[in-house]
Amino acid sequence: MENRVTALLREKGFKVTPQRLAIYKVLANSKAHPSAENIFQQLQPYYPTMSLATVYKTVEILKEIGLIQVLNAGEDSFRYDADTSMHPHIRCLQCGRVDDLHDIDINTFIGQVAEKTPYRLTGQQFYFYGCCPVCQGKPAN
């Protein structure tokens, strides 16, 4: 699983370092769409000398070589996702969690837009907002 990352980094002219592999692994093993700060905190115990700037530089590289995608769900910071397939996201406005929406047909919608817009389409992001199951169970504080 890391072989693919290693190979792709080298192929694109980037060096393979433990920090980069670790940062990718955090994203690949998470469904929580962590922010740079999140990633940094998760790796603190294992890479106590790593700086936040390294996280930012690394996610930029990972995005460039197509290993991750960057999300901007209307928050004050970006989130990162190792699942680069096109899928909508939903954010809980109470607790802030961001989940995937799978098994949704997005192609009909995209096709409709492609037909009507004079733009040449290259990508899209779909963000839904609401209240997650956990927060629905809680009394509204």
Next chain:
Amino acid sequence: MENRVTALLREKGFKVTPQRLAIYKVLANSKAHPSAENIFQQLQPYYPTMSLATVYKTVEILKEIGLIQVLNAGEDSFRYDADTSMHPHIRCLQCGRVDDLHDIDINTFIGQVAEKTPYRLTGQQFYFYGCCPVCQGKPAN
């Protein structure tokens, strides 16, 4: 047209000031989805003493009372839109302009998501990315 804004501000307990009306008017008369900085610059000649902080406070109020919506199209700043109807947006990755996508059926898509997610849905934003007609005409620099 300003009567509605005036009335709504008062009704919600906010005072009606020339700055607020001017900021709303900029948004209502624009299809460019300006940022706070854009709004500020447009009003500079007419309100040379107005500060950027006033723009930020005002758009926050306008959002709260439902007169505008806030967009986050993956840029480093927010954009504001006086058209509060739910409509997708498309951003040109070359020149940065953000346009509306009208006459698109979004309800089928939203309905599909509402059925499948355990979240209680309250809103959504759809962002498309691509190359606008103007930039397509240009040689790729």
Next chain:
DNA sequence: TAATAACGAATAATAGTTATCTATTTATAT
């Protein structure tokens, strides 16, 4: 018109992100 609550402008502060600099590490060729 006077009282009062809200406001605008100026300023400082905050937070996410990016740039710079240098010792260290990786990749590659001996």
Next chain:
DNA sequence: ATATAAATAGATAACTATTATTCGTTATTA
């Protein structure tokens, strides 16, 4: 294995969008 050159990590400073604070001014209401 070792040497060499290029790229990197970490430390730090800088930058930018946004928010908070303060205080003299203004809009509202009676």
